[in-house]
Amino acid sequence: MSFLKVKDLSVFFKRNTNDTQKAFAYKKDIQVVNTVSFEIEPSQIFGIVGESGCGKSITAYSLMGILPNNAYSEGEIIFNGQNLTTLSGEQRRKLRGNQISMVFQEPMTSLNPVFTIGYQIAEVLMTHKGFNKGKAMTKAVELLNAVKIPSPELRVKDYPHQLSGGMRQRVMIAMAIACTPAILIADEPTTALDVTIQSQILKLIDKIKKDMGMSILLITHDLGIVYENTDRVCVMYAGRFLETAKTIELFKNPRHPYTIGLLKSLPVNKNIPLSPIPGIVPRPDNLPEGCKFSNRCLFALEACKEQEPDLMPVSDEHYVRCIRAGEHLWKMA
């Protein structure tokens, strides 16, 4: 049984059609996520890795139903047999924070500075579970304890500014897991934190997964985090999945030139020179023809510039969007 199934999800941004910009109104909407499909099983951590602007956060927002007003999505998001995209705003709101919840990147800005952290956690329970305030506050202490905040009875009365970045991210996680959701989306949860705190938070997320059997979508740009924490991973570029596989398989046997390029960009040893990917990430309104990576690819052929390849299987559960996927480019790079 799979908890969350995403089928051919696309996200578009509308062009600004103000009077001043009528000249551009004929242009098509900008597509930032292009027909992505994936499934997340219970007690699984599914990773999305990619550079900034590749569409990973927007994918998460569309799962949560919190896309900005000028954006819309197509495709299906099936959760517990229900297609979320057909639900009304009110129905989506009942799921959000209750069945599907999210931890954001910036623990400094995503908490409300004028309420105590205890109240902010309790609010989730009062809204979704109908708890009265007393009961919700008791539960909030338990949750703070579960995310390993020391002396939680005292800390519930603290305001966000009294906590460090790592502690705030723990509070965010406590809020996210308050209603024991089936799905937790973590969008770069540790990017703003120090490595030591990062390792604490990632351990906590792993523990929550094991204890509560949650499905977790972990979005990150750090391949090391992906390697150490995820079960399955997909590599995203220009709104598309370029490669998806079991994590161990992807790192042992990377097939897409972009994945290979990312791995070769990481400094490992002083004596091995870095071979970075040339060029820069293209803007979503100005993508190259054919394969979207062809203009930066070291292995591109003429055919790559003509037609975009499909995501094709190369082995069991390993899919690659590249016409040269079968050639073991990793060994040639």
Added chain:
Amino acid sequence: MENGLEIVSVLNLQKYYTTRSGFLGRKNILKAVDDVSFKIKKDKVFALVGESGCGKSTVARTILLLTEKTAGTIFFNNRDISTLKGKDLKAYRRFVQIIFQDPFASLNPRMRIYDTLSEPLKVHKTVPVKMYKERVATLLDQVGLNHSVMNRYPHEFSGGQRQRICIARALALSPGVIVADEPLSSLDVSIQAQILNLLKELKVKNSLSFLFISHDLNIVQYFSDEVGVMYLGKIVEQAPSEELFSKPMHPYTEMLLNCIPKINRLQNSSNGYDDKTDTPSPLNIPKGCPFHPRCPKRLKQCELVQPVLKEYNGRAIACHLYLI
């Protein structure tokens, strides 16, 4: 330790800030940098690593004279820089340049790239006016940008390109030392590698020395020759880069190295540290060894006596485990 001509040496540097809790509250002393000494050697990279708030950027700013130090001395070619005045001071400022972390905030949005890059030339009058264009073009060449970009504004560039412009600005006065304060942390992985390669190439070509500040230990390992690990304003371990990374000795260094997510570590193997504590606030540094509340190897005396930085097997280390 390795030989090499030292260009800038820092001796017992201190930077204290006083803060008040409330309007009439008690005065507190924040020891941002406490008794830090190191040397930047010719053509070498000295790296400072540590968690946020440990004082690495404050060290950089005091060296650049952007922040006034509380005590200690900074020597430049064996002269105390606090005694420099006039022409000599200007020469020092020309010789030591900085690359900041955020290329979005460190370029003036209202200045064209040409103006940004020629401003240092105007201030220091190193090049005659009619040569400005040529000089700016050479600078852009060096950082791998096209000459035509000099008429554009910063908003027209991506993060990686902006960081290249910031590097070009730092090179404008042909400096000898570059202080790079987290120059890669706001960039994407593939761009990071491009900029890192560029820095490495420029270092050899222009025979530059670096003070390199980063929290990314993989990058530090790749780029630096010597590393100082800072914790709450103090250097706790200082060693040649290869030695430090192959055999970390201070428990804090060990913890930092263990916390970096690694691609070749066995999956699900715990990194051995079950650290639940936060970094203490620099306003409230623990007594004894400042690291003892988090240290898995602490001894009795760690809670009472603060260890001093001492030579040990060719490196400097401040830990009771190695003070027999």
